Amino acid sequence: MPSTDPLRILFLTPQLPYPPHQGTALRNWGLLSHLARRHRVSLLSFVAPEQEPRPAPPLSAVCARIETVPQPVRSLSRRLRDLLLTRQPDMALRLESPLFRRRLTAWLAQERFDVVHVEGIELACYLDLLTEARPRPFILFDDHNCEYLLQRRAFLTDLTHPARWHAAAYSLVQWLRLRRFEAWVCRQADRVVAVSEADSAALRSLVPGLSPIVLPNGIDVDAYRPDTPPAPGMGQAALVFTGKMDFRPNVDAVLWFAQEVLPRIRQEIPEAHFWIVGQRPHPRLDPLRSDPAVTLTGRVEEIQPYIAGAAVYVIPIRMGGGTRLKLLEAMAMERAVVSTRLGAEGFPVQDGEELLLADTPEEFAAAVLSLLRDPGRRETLGRAGRRFVQTYYDWRVLIPRLEAAYPHSGLRPPEGKQPRDPASEDSQRPGEDP
Numbered sequence: 001m002p003s004t005d006p007l008r009i010l011f012l013t014p015q016l017p018y019p020p021h022q023g024t025a026l027r028n029w030g031l032l033s034h035l036a037r038r039h040r041v042s043l044l045s046f047v048a049p050e051q052e053p054r055p056a057p058p059l060s061a062v063c064a065r066i067e068t069v070p071q072p073v074r075s076l077s078r079r080l081r082d083l084l085l086t087r088q089p090d091m092a093l094r095l096e097s098p099l100f101r102r103r104l105t106a107w108l109a110q111e112r113f114d115v116v117h118v119e120g121i122e123l124a125c126y127l128d129l130l131t132e133a134r135p136r137p138f139i140l141f142d143d144h145n146c147e148y149l150l151q152r153r154a155f156l157t158d159l160t161h162p163a164r165w166h167a168a169a170y171s172l173v174q175w176l177r178l179r180r181f182e183a184w185v186c187r188q189a190d191r192v193v194a195v196s197e198a199d200s201a202a203l204r205s206l207v208p209g210l211s212p213i214v215l216p217n218g219i220d221v222d223a224y225r226p227d228t229p230p231a232p233g234m235g236q237a238a239l240v241f242t243g244k245m246d247f248r249p250n251v252d253a254v255l256w257f258a259q260e261v262l263p264r265i266r267q268e269i270p271e272a273h274f275w276i277v278g279q280r281p282h283p284r285l286d287p288l289r290s291d292p293a294v295t296l297t298g299r300v301e302e303i304q305p306y307i308a309g310a311a312v313y314v315i316p317i318r319m320g321g322g323t324r325l326k327l328l329e330a331m332a333m334e335r336a337v338v339s340t341r342l343g344a345e346g347f348p349v350q351d352g353e354e355l356l357l358a359d360t361p362e363e364f365a366a367a368v369l370s371l372l373r374d375p376g377r378r379e380t381l382g383r384a385g386r387r388f389v390q391t392y393y394d395w396r397v398l399i400p401r402l403e404a405a406y407p408h409s410g411l412r413p414p415e416g417k418q419p420r421d422p423a424s425e426d427s428q429r430p431g432e433d434p
Contacts, residue, residue, distance in 0.1 A: 269369065
């Protein structure tokens with residue numbers, strides 16, 4: 001009979017998971033904090049420049065052991081040299097740190113870990129230490145984004161704009177290099193986790209015979225209350241986007257919305273205002289600061305009040321992979337959402353049921369306008385969205401699936417509802433009879 005004893009689990013993360021102010025940290029905090037309820041969880045993490053090096057009390061409370069290392073700084077000249085003189089993708093070198101390597105070597109010598117979570121491809125440069133460790137731990141690679149797919153989409157998007165051809169050239173090189181590197185990483189791991197069926201299919205195309213488990217992004221639904229008071233001064237026609245604002249797909253999304261969609265909306269509803277909420281706004285966004293119809297907040301302590309203030313939450317994503325936690329956050333707070341199809345990729349939502357989908361500037365503006373003019377429909381979509389997230393994407397629903405993939409866990413995947421496949425003609429709405 002397989003053992004159900006707690007496992008010793010080590011997390012390797014690119015930044016401290018708490019406070020969870022952006023997508024990577026949100027996922028890592030959700031995984032780590034819920035697994036710690038049943039297992040002994042330790043954390044070896046980089047610390048981002050804007051983070052406090054001392055772990056926050058909630059993180060210390062759930063981890064048996066924590067150690068941090070400052071993120072390495074790679075100059076532009078170093079990145080250019082690596083681009084020209086190596087065949088490695090940028091992400092394979094981004095977090096290469098002799099200090100982190102020494103600390104991980106020491107940890108593996110001091111303690112036997114049953115499972116090591118490699119949270120993202122940036123940490124794959126340490127796989128050699130894990131595969132050579134004795135006893136060798138079970139290596140789980142959590143691919144937060146299918147990175148080669150992200151760069152392919154970035155290349156195709158930027159290729160259509162001559163002013164962005166330099167970025168397209170960079171993405172082309174990274175796309176080709178990441179195909180090789182991501183395939184190698186998947187082969188080194190004992191288990192690969194993808195965040196969506198689309199990412200799983202893309203990884204399987206790289207590595208024949210690979211069988212990733214799909215563990216979508218989740219949230220603690222109780223932390224996103226629909227009755228949260230909105231942030232001050234947001235007005236009745238606030239359009240909100242949240243995210244890490246130096247992340248290329250987010251930068252592209254808000255620029256496209258502000259330049260191509262927002263003017264169409266304001267022609268009919270002049271009081272509409274676009275709120276861009278998130279840390280590290282990229283210099284490409286600086287021209288938006290002089291636009292009276294746009295507010296860039298920078299980093300905020302809590303994202304919920306800004307989501308609560310949204311008349312419509314917008315996800316104008318045009319490049320990227322993985323799944324967007326921002327969609328779950330907005331739906332959990334009963335906000336009406338308009339998204340591109342790519343922005344909602346990986347979630348089996350249906351247009352007109354939990355949200356509205358639109359891909360062209362004209363369609364996107366029309367969808368937002370229809371919701372601004374119809375509070376009743378906003379409310380209906382919001383309630384449906386929260387039910388959807390509660391049913392399928394609360395961490396309490398998702399974590400047992402991950403535990404069942406561990407070696408000797410003795411656990412079975414949950415037998416409850418699984419997200420429907422929207423491509424299937426037989427897919428049902430939650431609560432419908434067959």
